[in-house]
Amino acid sequence: MGLLDALPWRRDKKAVSTKEDDLFDETFQRKLEYLALVSRRVFAGRLRAERRTKKSGSGVEFADHRDYQPGDDFRTLDWNVYQRFEKLLVRLYEEEEDLAIYFILDTSASMAFGDGQKLRYAKKVCAALAYVALANLDRVTMVTTRDRVMERMPETRGKARIFKAFRFLRGVQAEGTTDLGDALRTFVAQNKRRGLAVLVSDLYDPLGFEKGINVLRYNKFDPFVVHVTDPAEGHPRLNGDVLVYDCETGDEREVTVTAKVLARFGEAYSGYLAAIDRFCATHQVPYVTAPVDVAFDELILRVFRRGGFLR
């Protein structure tokens, strides 16, 4: 802790725990039930655990052919093809399995900026999506990250385990700096089973938000970005001569805030959001913006509509 951190007005840099008691109350849980129902209606006709993976395996649905290799099971040879073309080809089937869904929650200090609204909102989003996933018999894992992977809720399955997720989320506190690249490299190393990686973060990464997403992409995870934003951060209520410091890194800058400067900051903020959107669109990464002033259940529906989360 630096000298500046000891100043009274810097105290807010300390970890902010959200109001845990009322975070997942009965109202919240009723909304989760509703969301689970809605998700079934949206994806009607799908069976439980009928999730097709891109791995060919022992499923019943034909996927492709490939050349026979010595050692292959003769039962998989496509004799019809051999009869017609005199070529030994092996039939490939899509393997059916339950999906692994990873919730990666950013718990850096910026998520607790102000009154911690972003962190509370992120927790609710995680909880809601986890419930839907558990209700669909998917395997749900939760991790929190800062500049490294911090805490982990082991893989779990079944709707009844949602309370385990609640407990885990309640214990989460936000502090420290953000380094998604490093943290997610650790994450992919720890989780061999590939699956859907839902990254819930404000993407305030001094080293670049792209790094973390790219780590997931390069390691065959299916990244799904939920970008938690606070619109008020785009229009800070500042005026006059101020010393601004970064709540994570403590970097300081002297700024004389004028209406002109505020307008330019607003433009920079919008530009930053646009850059994230553009990056995700370019790399076909599902991306949802989660402003904290939007009701979380409405956001979850938006996630469903956006697709990529439930298949």
Add this chain to the structure above:
Amino acid sequence: MIFAGLPFAQLVAVFGAVGFGVLVLYILKLRRRVVAVPFSPLWERILRDKEATSLFSKLKRLLSLLLQLALLALLVLALGDPRAAETLIRGRTVVVLVDASASMQATDVSPSRLAAAKDEVKKIVRGLGGADRMLVAQMDAMVTPLGPMTADTSALERELDGIRPTDARADFPRALRFASDVLRGIDNGEILVVSDGALGAPSDSSGAVHLGSAKLSYVEVGRSDRNVGITQFSVRRYPLDRSRYEVMLELTNTGTAAEDVELQLLGDGALVDVTKLRLQPGASLPRFYPQLSGANRTLEAKITLVDGTHDDLPADDHAYALLPERRRAKVLVVTAGNTYLEAALLLDEYLDVTDVAPAAYPQALARERWDTVIFDGATPPEMPKANALYLDPRGPGSPVKVTDPLKQPGFDRIDRKHPVVRLLALDDVNVALGHKLVAETGDKVLGASDGGASPLLVAGTRGGYRFVAVGFDVRDSDLPLRTAWPLFIIGCINWFTDEDTQYLSSFRTGEVWRIPVAGGVTSATVRLPDGSVQPVPVHEGRAVFLGEQAGFYQLTAGEQQKEFAANLLDRSESAIAPRGALSVDGRPAGPVAGFRVGVRREIWIYLLLAVALLTALEWATYHRRLTV
């Protein structure tokens, strides 16, 4: 440039100390408000652009510092009260003489010449320099300074507002002497006369006025000369028929055009006579009205122009006079029988005469109050409380000591100024036997024999009552056979009762009036024509008062009440044509110069205005973030 406030060395010290403080404050960084942000790289993007203009920012900061130092310099300079050197050296001391004489009531400039004069002086007051001082004095029959010598323009303007016009002529020499006395020993003094120029010669009985080194300036007020005025007005009763009176008046046309006027004479407010007259330019027309009757007390003369217009000076269009009071004088004659005396008293029908023998005198005296008691050869042991005429007094009761008998005395010396004997021919009166009277201090010897060595006729005052003593028995002379005898008797009674042929029907405004009051009275009050009441001092049996309003006055002295009238009656004041030039002590008065309206000469005011302007500029640029 010199500093009238703090000296230059102190100003430099103050600027150095405070300027150093300002510099230190600029060097010390202002502690900024610390604000947390969630993601500082966003701010850095903006600040990168701003850093490109950091040189300009430094320049702006330097400009801001220079601006503060400039503000400080202006304030410090203001503390020094800088003034142009010539301003201080040429600071003037001005005595303004505002003419408030009757001619300044002329309405040829609206609303009046006096109001225009005040406006002119106010303009000059507003143009006073920082080092100039001024004293305003009202110039009429007196000179009245309206305040102290001051540079306070608002006080001067208030003083000017207090000037009121009078119906008197201006005493110009006195005013000039006052002004030159005020400016004696003062450099760069200036006398400013604001008038229509009808001021008369600048000299009096003491000689011509010398102004010394004081500069004389003149502001002329007025433009027209159209005026017809009453320049003489007098009235008197006939001595032997007091029910009738005669009036003499004079009208003067001081303008340059002939005027037709209507003259009205009013007695006790009722019209007595109306006459239409034509007056040529510059002409005076005397009018005499004999054998008038119908008025008992007041008489007024008014003139109006026949064509319905008004001349420019209303103050001299109205004149006032009071007729001597007409009442029966009660006369007690103590005599053993004197046909000559009784015959003389019969001539005046307004005398109520009672004859008593000397033995019955005490009872008659006690019975009622007498205006006059005549002792014919009988002298009471003590003087009565009444005016008394003693014919051949004797004994200790005589008001004057009676000494040696005189054989065939005559009136070798006569006091022609005394009202009792003024009109009498006593020089050749033959007296067989008389007695020398010894006049006391304060008594007047009206007639004396032996070249003045043996007084025969003495007048004086005893115990507040007048007396006349004749040192012979009139029957031992040929005086009763002469016309002078009844006139002497009536003259004595008139003198006793103030019904004097020299009675003044009106006083002239602007002069000191000495009005006789009853003996023993030490103070009196006078009610002026405008209704105000003023105390007046009583000196040697006369109330002394300088009146400046035309109209009827009422004097109250003890139980006694007297009325009298006052008029302007001044041809020089009626001549209202403004004089374009004024000359005093052989020096012509110059025009007013150097009083520029609206320009203040105190530089510190402009310095403070500049500070205010710069502060407003700094405020505006700061709030628009131009200088931060």
